[in-house]
Amino acid sequence: AQSVAQPEDQVNVAEGNPLTVKCTYSVSGNPYLFWYVQYPNRGLQFLLKYITGDNLVKGSYGFEAEFNKSQTSFHLKKPSALVSDSALYFCALPPPNDSWGKLQFGAGTQVVVTP
Amino acid sequence: EPEVTQTPSHQVTQMGQEVILRCVPISNHLYFYWYRQILGQKVEFLVSFYNNEISEKSEIFDDQFSVERPDGSNFTLKIRSTKLEDSAMYFCASDYPGGNQPQHFGDGTRLSIL
Numbered sequence: 001a002q003s004v005a006q007p008e009d010q011v012n013v014a015e016g017n018p019l020t021v022k023c024t025y026s027v028s029g030n031p032y033l034f035w036y037v038q039y040p041n042r043g044l045q046f047l048l049k050y051i052t053g054d055n056l057v058k059g060s061y062g063f064e065a066e067f068n069k070s071q072t073s074f075h076l077k078k079p080s081a082l083v084s085d086s087a088l089y090f091c092a093l094p095p096p097n098d099s100w101g102k103l104q105f106g107a108g109t110q111v112v113v114t115p
Numbered sequence: 116e117p118e119v120t121q122t123p124s125h126q127v128t129q130m131g132q133e134v135i136l137r138c139v140p141i142s143n144h145l146y147f148y149w150y151r152q153i154l155g156q157k158v159e160f161l162v163s164f165y166n167n168e169i170s171e172k173s174e175i176f177d178d179q180f181s182v183e184r185p186d187g188s189n190f191t192l193k194i195r196s197t198k199l200e201d202s203a204m205y206f207c208a209s210d211y212p213g214g215n216q217p218q219h220f221g222d223g224t225r226l227s228i229l
Contacts, residue, residue, distance in 0.1 A: 018121070034217060043119070043220035044205055090158060100210050102148060102171060103218060105158040 003029040004093045006106035011067045014114055019081040022111045023091030032073040032093040034103065035065055044090065050074060061085070081113045117141040121207050121221035128197050129229055138207030146188045148208040149182065151175065152202045158206065161208070164190065164191045165212075195224075202228045 003026045013019050025031055032051055036044040048059025055067045065076045078087060091106040120139045126133045150163040162172040165184050167192055179195045180223075204225050208226050210218040 014123075036220075041222070043121075043210075046217040046219070049217055076196040100187070100212050100218065102160045102163050103158075103208075104160065107157045 004106045006109045008112040019078040021076040029096045036090045038088040086113045119221035125225045127227045138188035138190045140209030150206040152204040197228045
């Protein structure tokens with residue numbers, strides 16, 4: 001069975017500092033991976049995805065993520081965090097070998113960016 | 116950009132009552148989903164729907180739940196006899212199989228069971 005994990009419940013970072021949100025996965029076959037963000041009282045907004053190709057994926061709002069097959073990780077990064085980046089971030093897996101279908105979400109990581 | 120819309124944004128219901136949550140998926144999408152997020156917990160898959168039938172459901176989606184696409188635009192989730200533990204945010208989502216677009220989510224319905 002596949003799984004996705006976000007080892008940190010919360011990440012605190014000062015505005016202007018780099019932000020990293022960790023995600024690790026376990027799948028058989030080729031992984032497809034997504035990051036979503038949830039602002040208060042809103043639905044999940046797509047940030048970026050890894051399907052195949054370049055291990056560094058660029059997404060919305062200045063975010064990027066690095067796919068690392070040997071470490072089975074897909075960490076979300078932003079070089080310079082903004083207060084407005086404070087939100088709940090989810091890593092997600094679609095079904096094996098598919099880039100669509102029901103998503104399996106990690107537990108979520110609350111990001112708090114302080115001025 | 117097209118959006119998934121959900122109504123109502125907040126529903127308060129007495130335990131044991133039936134509730135219907137409504138969603139309008141993106142018009143050219145073919146797969147529709149319901150997810151649930153209990154306060155402070157992860158987002159959980161409930162059910163997927165394709166070609167007017169359930170394609171997959173989780174163990175959470177028991178006999179008290181049903182889904183329907185009553186017309187060409189709406190997608191509904193019905194909970195027949197609500198329980199306190201059904202209190203959660205319910206998210207509708209849609210996507211287009213095989214395409215390069217991600218799954219799109221609505222803003223959710225907050226269901227509060229009293």
